[in-house]
């Protein structure tokens with residue numbers, strides 16, 4: 125027998141009060157269980173220091189961009205390392221066979237943007253202007269609908285890419301000499317399901333964000349106050365007896381030159397005496413903007429966080445953390461995502477307002493920052509674009 129929604133409501137109304145209460149409780153409990161265990165938790169920090177809401181950010185005005193550069197010029201006491209690894213305009217598309225291709229955005233015919241109004245046809249992307257088709261695998265023009273011949277130079281650049289853990293990575297090297305790295309780090313385990321993510325827009329140089337992993341001192345400095353007391357500078361008396369304690373180290377990997385290893389241990393200290401929520405975190409930094417972290421806790425088992433940094437502009441980065449763990453951990457993961465987001469906001473506050481010092485005055489205990497900068501310099505060559513080159517290419 126099929127029961128319509130109206131019929132179901134009528135049936136409930138006709139029941140006595142006791143049954144109505146039980147049914148209501150069942151419905152509310154089911155919704156809560158569904159929300160807690162099956163819906164990912166997403167935290168989006170839509171605000172950026174200079175651009176305001178993301179809607180404004182997307183259509184960022186020239187004035188705001190100029191202001192960012194002006195600020196960078198005024199406040200950077202010395203020469204900045206190349207700020208932005210490419211400045212290319214690319215189109216990413218997925219075929220019906222689930223293959224992902226990345227090609228240059230501008231059509232070699234008359235320059236239309238393939239990503240604005242273009243459509244996918246088989247493995248090709250079709251230009252919205254005169255319908256030329258370009259193959260994703262090699263970028264060659266496969267068809268011109270109104271011509272029997274295709275000019276030999278009708279081609280867009282096809283970029284090497286890899287899809288992994290729900291992210292699409294593109295290989296870029298300014299000199300095109302180094303062989304693409306492979307990214308072997310897949311979730312590769314049915315036990316690990318996606319629990320949610322957070323997203324932030326940060327106004328800083330791209331190097332500042334991964335440098336955080338090598339800045340061992342900052343953990344006990346800005347991540348010491350209980351996450352429940354909120355963002356930086358919002359310390360609450362209520363949580364004054366609850367602190368996070370950290371121990372960390374950073375070293376370049378012995379296996380691959382573009383890897384570095386972060387070891388971090390955490391404990392929550394209560395009343396200055398008792399320790400709980402101990403966690404050991406191993407992070408693998410892969411290249412300039414990708415970090416994979418595995419967290420081991422004696423109570424909660426193992427879960428993972430993946431961090432990516434996408435340069436939007438020379439001094440504007442989009443940072444995403446994605447969280448994976450067993451299904452049963454879902455209630456804890458929601459609290460963990462909230463805590464990590466608040467902790468990361470404290471870093472964002474610092475980055476949004478800090479200066480980038482090329483020759484900082486370091487204490488003896490800060491040596492890993494120096495090592496990090498030497499390691500990070502491998503991601504630039506003498507041909508990397510400077511801040512001024514980038515500024516010119518933007519307007």
Ligand code: FES
Pocket residue numbers: 231232233234235236251252253254255256
């Ligand atoms: S501009 Fe792309 S087909 Fe003409």
Ligand SMILES: [Fe+2]
Pocket residue numbers: 336342343347471
């Ligand atoms: Fe931090």
